[in-house]
Amino acid sequence: MAVNIPPMQGLLVVPGVRLGAAYAGIKAATVGALGVPDQAASTDAPAPDTTVVLFDAGTTMAGVFTQNRFSAAPVQLCQELLGSTTVNAWLINSGNANAATGEAGKADARELQQALSEQIGGGAVMPFSTGVIGERLPVAAMRAALPACLAAATDDGWAAAARAIMTTDTVPKAVSVQGMVGQAKVTVTGMAKGSGMIRPDMATLLSYLCCDAQVPYPVLQRLCREVADASFNRLTVDGDTSTNDCFVIAATAKSTLVDDAQSPEYQQLKALLIEVATELAQRIVRDGEGATKFVTVSTEGAKSEADALAVSFTVAHSPLVKTALFASDPNWGRVCMAMGRAGVGFEQSDVAVYFDDLCVVRAGVVHEAYTEALGAAVLAQDEIKLRMVVGSGPASAEVWTSDFSYDYVRINAEYRS
Amino acid sequence: MAVNIPPMQGLLVVPGVRLGAAYAGIKAATVGALGVPDQAASTDAPAPDTTVVLFDAGTTMAGVFTQNRFSAAPVQLCQELLGSTTVNAWLINSGNANAATGEAGKADARELQQALSEQIGGGAVMPFSTGVIGERLPVAAMRAALPACLAAATDDGWAAAARAIMTTDTVPKAVSVQGMVGQAKVTVTGMAKGSGMIRPDMATLLSYLCCDAQVPYPVLQRLCREVADASFNRLTVDGDTSTNDCFVIAATAKSTLVDDAQSPEYQQLKALLIEVATELAQRIVRDGEGATKFVTVSTEGAKSEADALAVSFTVAHSPLVKTALFASDPNWGRVCMAMGRAGVGFEQSDVAVYFDDLCVVRAGVVHEAYTEALGAAVLAQDEIKLRMVVGSGPASAEVWTSDFSYDYVRINAEYRS
Numbered sequence: 015m016a017v018n019i020p021p022m023q024g025l026l027v028v029p030g031v032r033l034g035a036a037y038a039g040i041k042a043a044t045v046g047a048l049g050v051p052d053q054a055a056s057t058d059a060p061a062p063d064t065t066v067v068l069f070d071a072g073t074t075m076a077g078v079f080t081q082n083r084f085s086a087a088p089v090q091l092c093q094e095l096l097g098s099t100t101v102n103a104w105l106i107n108s109g110n111a112n113a114a115t116g117e118a119g120k121a122d123a124r125e126l127q128q129a130l131s132e133q134i135g136g137g138a139v140m141p142f143s144t145g146v147i148g149e150r151l152p153v154a155a156m157r158a159a160l161p162a163c164l165a166a167a168t169d170d171g172w173a174a175a176a177r178a179i180m181t182t183d184t185v186p187k188a189v190s191v192q193g194m195v196g197q198a199k200v201t202v203t204g205m206a207k208g209s210g211m212i213r214p215d216m217a218t219l220l221s222y223l224c225c226d227a228q229v230p231y232p233v234l235q236r237l238c239r240e241v242a243d244a245s246f247n248r249l250t251v252d253g254d255t256s257t258n259d260c261f262v263i264a265a266t267a268k269s270t271l272v273d274d275a276q277s278p279e280y281q282q283l284k285a286l287l288i289e290v291a292t293e294l295a296q297r298i299v300r301d302g303e304g305a306t307k308f309v310t311v312s313t314e315g316a317k318s319e320a321d322a323l324a325v326s327f328t329v330a331h332s333p334l335v336k337t338a339l340f341a342s343d344p345n346w347g348r349v350c351m352a353m354g355r356a357g358v359g360f361e362q363s364d365v366a367v368y369f370d371d372l373c374v375v376r377a378g379v380v381h382e383a384y385t386e387a388l389g390a391a392v393l394a395q396d397e398i399k400l401r402m403v404v405g406s407g408p409a410s411a412e413v414w415t416s417d418f419s420y421d422y423v424r425i426n427a428e429y430r431s
Numbered sequence: 432m433a434v435n436i437p438p439m440q441g442l443l444v445v446p447g448v449r450l451g452a453a454y455a456g457i458k459a460a461t462v463g464a465l466g467v468p469d470q471a472a473s474t475d476a477p478a479p480d481t482t483v484v485l486f487d488a489g490t491t492m493a494g495v496f497t498q499n500r501f502s503a504a505p506v507q508l509c510q511e512l513l514g515s516t517t518v519n520a521w522l523i524n525s526g527n528a529n530a531a532t533g534e535a536g537k538a539d540a541r542e543l544q545q546a547l548s549e550q551i552g553g554g555a556v557m558p559f560s561t562g563v564i565g566e567r568l569p570v571a572a573m574r575a576a577l578p579a580c581l582a583a584a585t586d587d588g589w590a591a592a593a594r595a596i597m598t599t600d601t602v603p604k605a606v607s608v609q610g611m612v613g614q615a616k617v618t619v620t621g622m623a624k625g626s627g628m629i630r631p632d633m634a635t636l637l638s639y640l641c642c643d644a645q646v647p648y649p650v651l652q653r654l655c656r657e658v659a660d661a662s663f664n665r666l667t668v669d670g671d672t673s674t675n676d677c678f679v680i681a682a683t684a685k686s687t688l689v690d691d692a693q694s695p696e697y698q699q700l701k702a703l704l705i706e707v708a709t710e711l712a713q714r715i716v717r718d719g720e721g722a723t724k725f726v727t728v729s730t731e732g733a734k735s736e737a738d739a740l741a742v743s744f745t746v747a748h749s750p751l752v753k754t755a756l757f758a759s760d761p762n763w764g765r766v767c768m769a770m771g772r773a774g775v776g777f778e779q780s781d782v783a784v785y786f787d788d789l790c791v792v793r794a795g796v797v798h799e800a801y802t803e804a805l806g807a808a809v810l811a812q813d814e815i816k817l818r819m820v821v822g823s824g825p826a827s828a829e830v831w832t833s834d835f836s837y838d839y840v841r842i843n844a845e846y847r848s
Contacts, residue, residue, distance in 0.1 A: 084771030084779055084795075114767045116780065116796040147764025148797050257768050333750070333839070341844035347564025350531045351674050354501030362501055363533065378501075379533040380565050420840050422750070427758035427836075 016184050017300040017308045017396055017416070022176060026190035026201050027169045028224040030070035030266025034167030035062035035178035038159035040109035043152030044145065062178035064156055066163040067104040067222070068134065072267040074231045075101050075140065076238035080259035086113035087120040088141040089258060091127065095140055097231050102137035104262075105130050106220070107156060108181050108207070109145040113257040122151040129157045133164060144207065144220055144258050145181055176205040179220060182425070183207050187297040193286045196270040196279040200227045204290040208298035221246060221261045221294055227283050228267035236275055237284055238263045245291035248413045249299045250330050263287065299414045304421030307339055309398045312412040315405040321358045322411035325404060328356035336418030339398065344389025346374045353402060366403040369393060433601050434717040434725045434813055434833070442589045443607035445620050445641040447487035447683025451584030452479035452595035455576035457526035460569030461562065479595035481573055483580040484521040484639070485551065489684040491648045492518050492557065493655035497676035503530035504537040505558040506675060508544065512557055514648050519554035521679075522547050523637070524573060525598050525624070526562040530674040539568040546574045550581060561598055561624065561637055561675050593622040596637060599842070600624050604714045610703045613687040613696040617644045621707040625715035638663060638678045638711055644700050645684035653692055654701055655680045662708035665830045666716045667747050680704065716831045721838030724756055726815045729829040732822040738775045739828035742821060745773035753835030756815065761806025763791045770819060783820040786810060 037060045077096060079089050095101055105126060112119045127139040143151065166174070176186035188205040206221035229237065242261050265272075272279045300308050311330045316322035329335055332352035338345035349367055353360075362378035369392040373381045392398065454477045494513060496506050512518055522543060529536045544556040560568065583591070593603035605622040623638035646654065659678050682689075689696045717725050728747045733739035746752055749769040755762035766784055770777075779795035786809040790798045809815065 082768065082771035083773075083775070083777055084767045084782075111764075114764060114779070114792070114796060116794065118796075147767065257771060333835075337840050337844040340840065343844070347528075347531060350501045350564065351499065354499035354674060356500075358500070360500055362531070365501075375531070377533065379531060379535075418750075418840060419844075420837055423754050423757065423835060423837050423840055427754040427760070 017305050019185050019187070019297050019300045022173055022186055022188050024190055025172045025188055026192060026203050028201050028203050028266060029226045029268040030073060031224045031264065032068045032167040032169050033065065033171030033175040034163045034165065035065040035171070035174050036159045036162035036166060037062050038064040038107070038152070038155045040064065040107055040145070040152055040156065043155050044110045044149045062174065063108045064159045064163055065106040065175045065178045066130065066160065066167060067106070067175065068167055069102045069264055070266055071102065073102065074229055074234050074265050074267070075262060076231065076234035077260060077262035078238055078242045080256060082257045084114060084257045086111050086143060086258045087115055087123045088112055088143045089260060090120065091123050092140045092142070092260060095138055096235070098138055100138040101140055103130055103134055103139045104142060104222070105139050106142040106179050108179055110143055110149055110151050111145050111147045111258050112143040112151050114148045115150060118150060122153050125153055126151070126156055130160055133160055140262070142220055142260055144179070147257065172203055172205060179205065179207045181207065183301055185301060187294055187301070189290050189293045191286050191289050193282065195227055195272065195282040195286070198270045200225055200269045200283060200286060202286045202290045204294050206294040206298055208301070219246065219256060219259045219298060221291070223263045223287055223290055224266065225263070225283070225287065226266045226268040228269065228271045229265040229283070230273050233273055233275055233280070234263060234265055237280070237287065240284060241287045241291050244288050245295040249295045250327060250413065250415050296414055299416050302416035303425045304419040305416030306419050307396050307398055307417040309339055309400060309415050309417065310412060311400045311415060312410060313402045313404060314410040315403045315407050316358070316409040317405070317407040319409045319411050322409045323413070324358050325353055325356045325402060326411050326413045328352050329400065329402065330413050330415035333418055336415070339393065339417035340419045342390060342393040344369060344374070344386060344393045346380070346389070349400065349402070350375065353404070358404065360404040364405045368401040370399050434722050436602050436714050436717045439590055439593060439603055439605050441607060442605055443609060443618050443620050444586045445618050445683060446643045446685040447490060448641045448681065449485045449584040449586050450482065450588030450592040451580045451582065452482040452588070452591050453576045453579035453583060454479050455481040455524070455569070455572045457481065457524055457562070457569055457573065460572050461527045461566045479591065480525045481576045481580055482523040482592045482595045483547065483577065483584060484523070484592065485584055486519045486681055487683055488519065490519065491646055491651050491682050491684070492679060493648065493651040494677060494679035495655055495659045497673055499674045501531055501674045503528050503560060503675045504532055504540045505529055505560045506677060507537065508540050509557045509559070509677065512555055513652070515555055517555040518557055520547055520551055520556045521559060521639070522556050523559040523596050525596055527560055527566055527568050528562050528564045528675050529560040529568050531565045532567060535567060539570050542570055543568070543573055547577055550577055557679070559637055559677055561596070564674065589620055589622060596622065596624045598624065600718055602718060604711055604718070606707050606710045608703050608706050610699065612644055612689065612699040612703070615687045617642055617686045617700060617703060619703045619707045621711050623711040623715055625718070636663065636673060636676045636715060638708070640680045640704055640707055641683065642680070642700065642704065643683045643685040645686065645688045646682040646700070647690050650690055650692055650697070651680060651682055654697070654704065657701060658704045658708050661705050662712040666712045667744060667830065667832050713831055716833050719833035720842045721836040722833030723836050724813050724815055724834040726756055726817055726832050726834065727829060728817045728832060729827060730819045730821060731827040732820045732824050733775070733826040734822070734824040736826045736828050739826045740830070741775050742770055742773045742819060743828050743830045745769050746817065746819065747830050747832035750835055753832070756810065756834035757836045759807060759810040761786060761791070761803060761810045763797070763806070766817065766819070767792065770821070775821065777821040781822045785818040787816050
């Protein structure tokens with residue numbers, strides 16, 4: 015069902031980063047515990063579910079994490095490690111979210127942090143989990159898989175890792191770019207998983223960017239927030255924020271020093287990171303559960319960016335708009351309705367609505383040249399731009415979403431059958 | 432698809448109120464203009480679409496209206512009339528929302544206000560519309576139907592009116608109660624329509640309550656807000672707020688005087704009004720688009736009612752929770768996820784979740800006695816109580832919702848086929 019996602023290609027090594035994945039049987043251990051047959055067990059070569067990412071000394075890390083009050087145990091442990099200079103590994107598992115597991119869940123994650131740290135000769139480990147909520151991690155099985163992960167670790171392990179972190183993503187997602195930052199070339203490679211669902215789970219977004227610039231922690235953390243705001247914070251599939259969302263950036267200090275947020279180098283690096291993060295974020299939407307369309311929703315002429323975002327997100331979240339998009343129905347009345355309930359002040363007579371370049375609404379009423387046939391032709395595409403104008407203010411904001419299909423309901427309702 | 436809605440019965444006359452409905456061909460005129468065949472034209476006796484409600488002199492009116500910035504023309508005209516003592520009629524049409532129609536839409540509504548006023552010998556008319564957005568009202572056809580509406584007007588016209596205001600509601604909704612207010616019996620009869628959809632339209636909620644108490648405008652307006660907060664503001668089908676929502680109360684001054692918000696009479700009348708409004712609100716949810724379950728979502732132990740409402744509504748709006756409810760899947764992880772994203776501060780370790788009386792989550796983790804089979808048995812019912820505890824605060828709040836089914840997508844996506 016993925017909407018126009020290119021295959022992974024041209025993934026670039028980031029000096030100072032090695033990745034290795036192996037099969038620990040997490041899904042079998044977790045879902046098996048609920049009495050559901052393990053489908054992975056029937057395949058010959060079970061897909062890796064445990065990934066280790068190793069970093070050279072001197073690497074800095076930054077991250078932004080879910081605001082969900084039910085944040086998972088690994089999220090809480092990652093947050094504790096933010097700003098620590100000793101982190102030299104990530105441990106990522108799919109199949110079990112280690113969420114709503116209380117203190118026992120934290121102890122499980124700590125045990126695995128400790129086990130990996132011992133096997134790599136010390137340092138701190140950031141843990142990440144995605145999958146079933148409310149089930150304990152199969153610690154013994156995961157610990158037993160660590161040597162295989164380490165044996166597999168290689169600097170061109172990105173594609174394998176991008177596959178191993180998937181849950182019900184239909185395609186793996188990884189992207190690279192290179193560009194000059196100051197006097198040296200900098201490489202950024204990133205991977206993400208999202209829109210996955212394993213019983214009983216939810217869309218969970220994990221995204222990892224690595225670059226070889228040298229960026230001190232406070233600067234990298236600022237960069238991380240700014241990049242997230244321009245990329246992952248602009249997407250919505252169903253409006254449900256996961257307990258496990260993480261977006262982290264590692265900088266391996268092999269290339270240009272970027273230690274000043276006011277410098278041109280900062281802007282150059284930020285542009286590269288945003289390029290990768292935006293592409294990954296859009297691929298998450300394109301692989302959204304049941305998605306048949308990729309829709310860019312933008313608002314212009316707002317008084318503030320917050321207002322523009324509120325209008326864009328309200329329209330992008332509206333089930334009535336999303337079902338109309340699925341039906342290729344140019345239902346501009348629903349767009350006006352959703353704009354109107356965004357909690358943002360505007361005058362109806364200032365409103366314009368466009369489907370791609372087709373003006374549908376002008377001055378708050380249907381455009382005299384608009385016809386249903388013209389609207390339907392635009393909506394029939396699988397890539398649609400929905401553009402709204404709410405006044406003559408200076409601010410605008412764009413977000414990305416998918417439509418709402420039968421398959422969304424099926425994926426989230428009928429996976430037991 | 433309606434979930435356990437009893438037939439309309441025992442509707443009581445409210446002295447001072449007469450209702451009459453007739454067919455004006457609004458749907459034919461409106462949808463016909465879009466090139467879609469008029470299905471109503473093929474039936475022998477087309478269903479009435481235009482309703483007039485007439486009030487004896489001395490009646491007071493109060494109302495609360497959609498907050499949507501794209502509020503329809505009739506909503507704006509009703510708001511202008513709030514507090515006027517000259518209103519003696521309502522004119523309600525289904526099939527055309529007169530929304531996103533600009534100044535021309537207001538002029539259309541004013542022309543009909545004037546036409547009805549002339550035919551009833553003066554006074555002001557509150558207009559209400561529901562149906563297609565963005566199309567002009569068929570003014571001539573509606574004006575031509577007014578004499579038939581007036582000829583049909585009778586004090587036992589509630590059932591006919593409840594039918595005439597429907598759009599795609601599957602059943603009409605009207606309720607009566609009687610009770611003592613002070614020394615006299617007071618009658619409250621109300622009707623509502625909601626969850627309707629006519630191409631290209633959205634769920635629209637119109638609700639009308641009439642009582643024979645004597646209530647001055649400022650007191651009635653306060654009562655109206657309080658009753659709406661306890662009833663219609665507690666329901667959600669899909670989170671999309673219509674451009675046309677209205678909740679109005681008329682008091683015909685034939686029975687007890689209620690002129691003091693601190694009096695026992697005020698509380699007695701409020702209780703009767705809330706009883707009718709709550710029953711109508713719940714019937715709207717039960718008739719929600721594609722609904723297969725009626726779900727009561729409550730939050731307890733919150734610091735404030737606003738917090739409790741935020742948690743209840745976030746869970747009730749969550750597409751992941753709603754699809755799980757449709758699947759009878761006891762997916763308590765999704766409930767925790769949705770609670771966590773409500774923007775309300777709480778500790779995971781204080782959280783409990785119940786399906787009816789079954790404790791699923793205690794102290795933030797799954798209850799030791801909980802089993803999937805126990806959860807599934809509760810969720811298999813078509814009436815479910817989902818109860819959440821977030822701490823030991825004093826506040827609680829209950830809302831009502833439906834599940835999210837294939838039919839929701841079908842009704843909102845495929846009605847063209």
